[in-house]
Amino acid sequence: MSYLPKPSVRHPKLKRNALGLTHRDYEGNLSTLCAGCGHDSISAAIIQSCFEMDLPAHRIAKLSGIGCSSKTPTYFLGQSHGFNTVHGRMPSVATGASLANRDLIYIGVSGDGDTASIGLGQFSHAVRRQTNMLYIVENNGTYGLTKGQFSATNDYGSKAKKGAINPYQAIDLVSLALQLGAGFVARSFSGDKTQLIPLIKAGISYRGFALIDCISPCVTFNNHDGSKKSFDYVREHNHAMLKTDVIPEKEQITAEYDEGTSVSVTLHDGANIHLRKLDADYDPHDRVAALAHVQKVQAEGEIPTGLIYLDREESDLHEILNTAAVPLNALDSDRLCPGEAQLAEINQALR
Amino acid sequence: MTGSTPQISSVNEFVIKFANVNGSGSASANQLFAKAVFRMGVPVAPRNIFPSNIQGLPTWFEVRVSEAGYLGRRGGVDIMVSVNPHTFEDDVKELGAGGYLVYDSTARRTIERKDITVIPIPMTRLCLEEFGDMPNRHLFKNMLYVGALAALLDIDVEVIRQLITEQFGGKTRLIEPNTKAVQVGLAYAQQNFDCPLNIKIAKSDSVGDRIMMEGNAAAALGCVYGGATVAAWYPITPSTSVAEAFERYCKTLRVDPETKENRFAIVQAEDELAAAGIAIGASWNGARAFTATSGPGISLMSEFIGLAYFSEVPFVLFDVERGGPSTGMPTRTQQSDLLAAAYASHGDTKHVLLLPANPHECFDFAAQAFDLADRLQTPILVMSDLDIGMNNWVTEPLEWNDNRAYDRGKVLDYEDLEQAKEFGRYLDVDGDDITYRTYPGTHPSKGAYFNRGTSHDPYARYTEAGDAYIENMERLRRKVDSAAQFLPEPEIYFCEKKSRFGIIYFGSTAPALSEAVEHLYAADIDVDTLRVRGFPFHDSVAKFVEDHEKVFVVEQNRDGQLRTLLANELSADPEKLISIVHYDGTPITAEFIASELTKRTGPRSVVPLPGPGTRKVS
Numbered sequence: 001m002s003y004l005p006k007p008s009v010r011h012p013k014l015k016r017n018a019l020g021l022t023h024r025d026y027e028g029n030l031s032t033l034c035a036g037c038g039h040d041s042i043s044a045a046i047i048q049s050c051f052e053m054d055l056p057a058h059r060i061a062k063l064s065g066i067g068c069s070s071k072t073p074t075y076f077l078g079q080s081h082g083f084n085t086v087h088g089r090m091p092s093v094a095t096g097a098s099l100a101n102r103d104l105i106y107i108g109v110s111g112d113g114d115t116a117s118i119g120l121g122q123f124s125h126a127v128r129r130q131t132n133m134l135y136i137v138e139n140n141g142t143y144g145l146t147k148g149q150f151s152a153t154n155d156y157g158s159k160a161k162k163g164a165i166n167p168y169q170a171i172d173l174v175s176l177a178l179q180l181g182a183g184f185v186a187r188s189f190s191g192d193k194t195q196l197i198p199l200i201k202a203g204i205s206y207r208g209f210a211l212i213d214c215i216s217p218c219v220t221f222n223n224h225d226g227s228k229k230s231f232d233y234v235r236e237h238n239h240a241m242l243k244t245d246v247i248p249e250k251e252q253i254t255a256e257y258d259e260g261t262s263v264s265v266t267l268h269d270g271a272n273i274h275l276r277k278l279d280a281d282y283d284p285h286d287r288v289a290a291l292a293h294v295q296k297v298q299a300e301g302e303i304p305t306g307l308i309y310l311d312r313e314e315s316d317l318h319e320i321l322n323t324a325a326v327p328l329n330a331l332d333s334d335r336l337c338p339g340e341a342q343l344a345e346i347n348q349a350l351r
Numbered sequence: 352m353t354g355s356t357p358q359i360s361s362v363n364e365f366v367i368k369f370a371n372v373n374g375s376g377s378a379s380a381n382q383l384f385a386k387a388v389f390r391m392g393v394p395v396a397p398r399n400i401f402p403s404n405i406q407g408l409p410t411w412f413e414v415r416v417s418e419a420g421y422l423g424r425r426g427g428v429d430i431m432v433s434v435n436p437h438t439f440e441d442d443v444k445e446l447g448a449g450g451y452l453v454y455d456s457t458a459r460r461t462i463e464r465k466d467i468t469v470i471p472i473p474m475t476r477l478c479l480e481e482f483g484d485m486p487n488r489h490l491f492k493n494m495l496y497v498g499a500l501a502a503l504l505d506i507d508v509e510v511i512r513q514l515i516t517e518q519f520g521g522k523t524r525l526i527e528p529n530t531k532a533v534q535v536g537l538a539y540a541q542q543n544f545d546c547p548l549n550i551k552i553a554k555s556d557s558v559g560d561r562i563m564m565e566g567n568a569a570a571a572l573g574c575v576y577g578g579a580t581v582a583a584w585y586p587i588t589p590s591t592s593v594a595e596a597f598e599r600y601c602k603t604l605r606v607d608p609e610t611k612e613n614r615f616a617i618v619q620a621e622d623e624l625a626a627a628g629i630a631i632g633a634s635w636n637g638a639r640a641f642t643a644t645s646g647p648g649i650s651l652m653s654e655f656i657g658l659a660y661f662s663e664v665p666f667v668l669f670d671v672e673r674g675g676p677s678t679g680m681p682t683r684t685q686q687s688d689l690l691a692a693a694y695a696s697h698g699d700t701k702h703v704l705l706l707p708a709n710p711h712e713c714f715d716f717a718a719q720a721f722d723l724a725d726r727l728q729t730p731i732l733v734m735s736d737l738d739i740g741m742n743n744w745v746t747e748p749l750e751w752n753d754n755r756a757y758d759r760g761k762v763l764d765y766e767d768l769e770q771a772k773e774f775g776r777y778l779d780v781d782g783d784d785i786t787y788r789t790y791p792g793t794h795p796s797k798g799a800y801f802n803r804g805t806s807h808d809p810y811a812r813y814t815e816a817g818d819a820y821i822e823n824m825e826r827l828r829r830k831v832d833s834a835a836q837f838l839p840e841p842e843i844y845f846c847e848k849k850s851r852f853g854i855i856y857f858g859s860t861a862p863a864l865s866e867a868v869e870h871l872y873a874a875d876i877d878v879d880t881l882r883v884r885g886f887p888f889h890d891s892v893a894k895f896v897e898d899h900e901k902v903f904v905v906e907q908n909r910d911g912q913l914r915t916l917l918a919n920e921l922s923a924d925p926e927k928l929i930s931i932v933h934y935d936g937t938p939i940t941a942e943f944i945a946s947e948l949t950k951r952t953g954p955r956s957v958v959p960l961p962g963p964g965t966r967k968v969s
Contacts, residue, residue, distance in 0.1 A: 058799060061636070061791045074801055074813070081791035083635055084803040085628065086654050092583075092625035096632025096640060097791070099581050099616040104636075104792050122628070125621040317616075324612040328580040329637035329790060331614055333757050336578040338604040340753045346572065347748040350562035351390075 018054040026051045028078040032071070038190030038216030038231075039069055039138045043076040045193055046107065046136075049200040050077065053248065060105045061097055065090040065119060068145050069111030069138035069216075088119025091126035094133050095317070101327040102318050105204055106133035113143050116152040116171045123173075127180040127209050132316035134203040134210045137173055138190070140218035141229040148221035159226030172298070174308060177211045178291045183311040184210035185290070186244075187304060189234050190217070199307060201246040205271040207314040215303065239302035241293070242284060243276040268314050275307055284310050356468055359429050359449040360549035363393045363418035363557075367430040367500075370442040371493075374406025377434065380493030381412040382743065383514050384500060388416055389563050389745060390510045392555040396422040396862070398742050398938060403588070403681045409438045418557050422745060423863025426942030429550060432496055434474065443467075451548060453496065453503070470544060472499050472536070481535050482528065491532040498536025505547035507554070508537055562748050566739035567643075569710035569749065570669055571596035573717025574641055575604055578757050579667070581640035583618045583629035585648065588681050589737035590671035593643035594619070623648035627655035627668070634659075634666040635802060637762075637790035639721045641667035646675040646688050649695060656730050657696025658804040660827070663777070663786070665724030665760070669717070669733045671740040674936045683936025684737035686858055687908035692732045693886055693916060699824065703834045704886035705733045708861035711746040712884075713739065716839070718751075725760035727834055728788060736907070738859040738938040761787045768797040776800040776811040777823060784830035831887060838885030841892055844868075850877040852952055853899035855892070857883040857913060860905055860939050867944035876952050878903075883913065888920055896923045903948060905931045907939050 014022040026047040031040050050057065057079035064070035066087035073082045085093045094108045115123045115137050126135070141154035148161055152171045159165055177185045184206045188196045196214065203210035215234050217223050223230045249270030263275045263284060275284055283289055290309040297304040324331070359365065369384075371377035378399055385397035396415040402408040415425055431446045433439050433454040446452055448466040456471030474492045482488035494515075501508045511533055519525040540546055571593050574582070584594035594617065601615040616633075620626040626642040633640035644652065649670055659666055672688045674680025694700055703723060705716040713735055720731040761781075768774065768789065774797055777786050786809075789798035800811035806820045807813060814820070856864050861882055871878055881895045896902050896917065904914040911930030918925040931947045933939040 056795055058795045059792050063632075079796055079799050081789070081799050082801040082803075083632070084801060084805065085632075086658050086804060089624060089628045089655065092620065092628025093632035093635070095618065095625075096581060096583065096629035096634070096638075097636040098632075099618070099629070100633040100636035100638035100640070101790075101792060121621055122625055125625060129618070317618075321616050321618075322611075322613050323616050324607060324614050325610070328614065328616060328633075331580065333578055335614055336580065336605070337576055337751075337757075340751045342604065343576070343749055343751045347560075347562050350564050351560075 017051055019056060021051070023047065023051045025079070026057055026077055028073070028075040031075040033068060034220045036219040037068070038140065038218070039072050040075070041190040041193065042136065042138055042196070042214055042216055043072050045196045045200055046076050048193075049197050049204065052197075053201055053204065055105065055204070059103070060107060062107045062109065063090050063094045063097065064109045065111070065114035067111040067114050067143070069109055070114060072109055072138070088114050088117070089122055090114065091119065091122040091131065091135070095126055095129060095131045098132055098317065099323070100329045102132070102323065103327050107204070108133050108135045110135065110137050112137060112139045112141060112151040112153040116173060120152070120171070124176065124180055127177050127182045127211070130181070130183065130208050130316045130320065132207055132209070132318065134200070134206075134212070136200075136212045136214055138216040139173070139213055139229070140216050140222055141227075142218045142222040144218050144221055155228035158228040159224070161221050161224055173211065173213045174294055174304075175291060178287055178294070178309055182211050182309070183208035183314060184307070185309040186211065186307045187213045187215070189215045189238055189305060191231055191235065192238070192305070195240065195244070195305065198244040198246045202244060202267075202271070202273050202307065205246070205267045205269050207268045208311070208316045234303060237301065237303045239297050239304050240306045241277075241279045241282055241297070241304050241308060242306035243278060244307045245274040245276070247272040247274070265310060265312055273307075273310070275310070278306070284308065285312060287311070357449040357466055358468055358549050359447070359451075361429070362551055362553050363416060363555060365416050365429040365550050366425055366427060367414045367416065367432065368428045368442075368445070369412040369414075369432045370435045370438050371410050371412065372435045372437075373402055373404055373408050373410035375493065376490045377410065377493045378412060379518070380497050381414070383511065383518060384497050385414045385743065386514055386563065387501070387506050387510045388414070388552055389558060390514070391507060391552055392558045393418055393552055394420045394422060394557055394561075394745050396742075396744065398424065398738065400937060401682050409435055416552065418555055420557065421862065421866040421941065423861070423866050424938045424940040425866070426940035432500070434492065434496065451550060453499065455492070468548075470503065472496065472539060477535055477539060478532070481531065485528065491528060494529045494532035495536035498533035499540040500536075501533065502537045502540035502546040503544065503548050505551040505553070508533065558745065560748055561745050563743050563745050564710045565592065565741060565743055566707070566710040566713040566735050567592040567671060567741060568596040569713040569746070570643075570717045570733065570735065570740070572600055572749065573714040574667075574721075575600045576714070576751055577639065577718035577721040579639045579641050579721060580614065581616050581630065581633035581638045582642070583620050583626040583640070584643050585620050585623045585626045587623070587645045587648055589673050589741045590643040590645045590648070590669060592741065593669050593671065623651040624655065627652040630666045630668070631655055631659050631664050634724070635664045639667075639725075641669065643669040643671065645671050645673050646679065646691070649688050649691050653695045654697070656702065657698060657700055659730045660696065660700050660702065661698075661804055662802050663728040663788070664802065665728050665730070667717075667720040667724050667731050667733065669735060672734065672736040674934075680936045682737070684859065684938055685907050685934055685936065686734075686736055686860070687912065687934065689734065689908070689912040690915060692734060701828070701831050701887070703727060703729060703731050703831060703838070705731065705838065706857045706884050706886070707733065707735055707739065708858050708882065708884075709739060709746045710744050711749060714749045719839075722758040723834070723837055726758050726785070726837065727830060728760060728785060729831060734858065736859050761785055763787050763789050763793070763798060765794050768794040771797065774798050775809040777807060778809040779826060784826045784833060835885070835887045835889050838889065841884055841889055841895075842882040843880070843891065843895065845879045846872065846877045848877050850879050851900040852878045853895055853902040854878050854880045854905055854948070855883060855895070855902055855913065855917065856880070856905040860907060863939050863941040864905055864944055866941035867948065870941070870945050871948060871952075874949070876949065878948070878952070886916065888917070892917070893921045893923065896921060896927070899927070901927055901929055903929050903931050903951065905939075905944060907933050909934045
């Protein structure tokens with residue numbers, strides 16, 4: 001039951017981060033998802049990432065839509081404000097929230113039904129607008145809370161638990177985001193923490209729209225033979241294109257990177273991202289090539305994962321709209337209200 | 352003009368209607384005509400009656416000129432300016448006996464009617480002769496008839512020249528040909544007719560310090576003054592100009608003078624759902640935010656309105672109503688979203704409505720809406736309509752007091768949280784049904800909560816426990832009902848004698864209704880009136896209904912939606928609430944109201960309009 005608090009006993013020797021906080025300080029309530037659900041691994045990865053990045057949790061806002069995935073913000077970052085919106089509409093609420101206070105970090109958690117079906121329009125437009133947020137799709141190809149219907153990301157020819165074969169083409173959120181101009185596009189797998197955590201860190205650091213399409217098998221309704229989003233299937237077909245390391249600004253770069261096979265990017269907040277190429281001749285800064293490569297790998301029946309595209313020119317909606325450096329929600333009436341004398345002038349001009 | 356033709360003679364008291372083809376630039380010329388009358392100190396009410404189309408369909412523009420200050424639609428037409436050959440015959444029919452027909456006589460017409468004065472002006476031919484070498488010469492036809500009217504109605508042509516200069520401010524090359532078109536029309540009228548006519552304008556000081564403004568622009572300016580920083584919208588007639596005016600005002604009033612950065616953010620969203628979502632997201636995060644829409648948008652936003660109601664996120668919504676249902680009559684006016692707005696969304700909900708009747712109130716109520724939203728932590732819907740929103744009204748000057756502070760409601764900051772023993776987002780600490788909220792990012796370890804549309808306990812934790820759900824729902828009901836005390840009070844007028852009859856109305860019905868009531872008084876029919884300005888209803892509304900034998904509810908929709916609200920919300924006998932509705936898409940007229948009320952208040956003669964001494968047919 002999610003409203004039962006977790007036991008507050010903490011081991012005195014728990015590792016502390018630069019803020020003096022332990023991993024436990026980033027946790028939320030107990031999960032009510034099914035045992036073994038991929039979504040819980042993603043929540044754990046978010047907790048780990050924020051702990052390791054020394055982020056004050058209250059400076060993060062977490063938003064979600066409706067569905068199993070969208071319940072998860074209750075299970076991480078208990079000191080963060082959260083907003084569980086309506087089905088498929090998290091992107092617009094996140095856009096508004098981000099406009100009101102540009103100084104917070106926005107993490108949106110959504111599912112494949114929430115993003116690719118009912119929310120496809122809102123998702124697309126949040127990408128177009130470069131809403132500054134990390135958008136994680138916990139993608140299991142199925143409607144879990146309503147017990148196992150196909151979703152729009154369910155792969156063509158995939159088998160449902162009760163035996164039906166999906167006759168429709170899947171919506172590929174990675175390709176869509178690339179086409180719509182997302183600055184940061186990644187795909188990962190809830191079962192691959194070593195890949196997912198650096199991606200979450202990089203996505204949080206990135207200024208602009210960052211997508212992680214995270215395949216997260218549904219253990220109850222979509223983890224059987226014949227399903228193309230089962231743990232076994234994804235493990236067998238996982239095609240990592242890049243390996244991502246994120247090094248915070250304050251840390252020394254110790255690993256050695258071969259310039260021929262790695263790319264280094266410094267983000268606006270000073271974090272360094274190192275991308276080690278696993279596919280030769282793949283340039284993660286070329287949008288057109290990235291799109292083509294993803295299509296090619298997918299056509300071969302593989303699932304491309306890793307940081308697929310990174311636009312080094314970080315840009316967001318605030319830049320487009322030229323909004324004030326002071327968050328809009330912090331402006332007082334002196335800076336908002338033009339006042340009596342100004343109104344007298346306006347009246348005069350209307351005579 | 353023969354001596355035997357009856358002619359209306361009137362100074363500063365008449366209705367002139369322009370019949371044009373849309374997309375021909377006529378609206379701005381007609382607007383300029385109205386502004387000229389206004390500048391001469393005579394109250395005027397222009398109304399654009401236009402099609403849902405960009406070019407080529409019939410469009411009308413009606414201007415009520417009224418020294419007495421009647422700014423509603425009167426009904427009937429005294430001068431018809433007919434520039435659209437396709438509607439010519441109907442337009443001639445509509446003109447009242449003794450009226451004047453000004454028409455484009457480039458193609459001569461046979462006019463059967465003998466009871467009107469015909470003033471043929473070959474507008475197209477004159478334009479061809481004078482502007483033959485200009486690509487858009489037909490556009491000058493409009494300014495040409497404005498010039499002719501200046502002569503015919505004795506309008507100071509200098510006022511018109513001044514307005515042209517103001518209108519084309521930066522585009523000096525347009526000033527000269529437009530001024531010339533006015534001169535051509537003026538000269539033609541002077542040479543061919545006895546100017547001025549018996550119907551005319553005379554300089555006056557009846558306007559006082561009033562201004563001329565559209566309701567949508569006033570609402571937008573109210574948002575600027577009310578401290579709104581985030582606006583999200585989706586284009587829809589007739590609300591589009593709220594967002595556009597907000598942007599225009601922000602660009603002059605809200606840009607940081609040093610950094611040139613914007614102290615506002617405006618997003619044209621992908622649809623109305625997203626527009627509502629953006630406004631709600633921004634409000635949850637502590638900015639003042641709004642969206643503007645019309646009927647179809649209310650349908651689309653309803654789920655979000657329910658979320659904001661249930662999770663208690665303030666936000667402001669402008670509904671500039673138009674003819675429904677479905678796509679309905681998108682460019683015609685109605686007051687038909689009242690019920691949809693009052694109870695928007697599934698489940699048990701009720702929302703606070705503000706009902707402005709003119710641009711002055713659009714400004715006031717817009718600014719006030721943000722205080723109310725923050726105070727009550729619930730959506731506030733400002734219900735305007737096309738008539739108020741898109742027409743230029745002569746209205747009282749806008750007012751602001753620099754001592755006025757924004758009421759941000761119950762928000763705990765860092766210090767408050769430091770002091771607080773416990774925080775429950777939905778914990779009714781003060782016993783007034785309004786709870787404390789926090790903005791994200793306030794405190795490292797206190798005040799965070801999960802805002803949700805699922806049922807929750809006082810600590811914002813998910814619960815399906817029936818008693819917690821009921822407790823919360825009852826508190827929400829009490830909270831919204833308590834709003835009545837904060838809302839603008841109804842405007843009530845009692846006639847001198849005690850009357851059995853009451854009239855309840857709201858919004859754009861106001862000016863036509865006031866005029867109709869004056870004429871009822873003149874015919875010794877006593878009625879009391881009450882204009883509703885907010886919902887939930889103030890106690891005085893129930894008392895007003897109680898105190899009258901019959902209450903006429905006058906409104907602009909088919910089903911008597913205000914009547915339904917009154918019957919539903921007050922413990923009043925529905926039998927005594929009598930609906931009088933006007934919903935053909937045009938603004939309600941004083942003639943219509945007077946005639947309906949006369950029929951229903953007793954066996955009396957129909958009251959003639961308008962009142963004594965202002966206008967006569969001889």
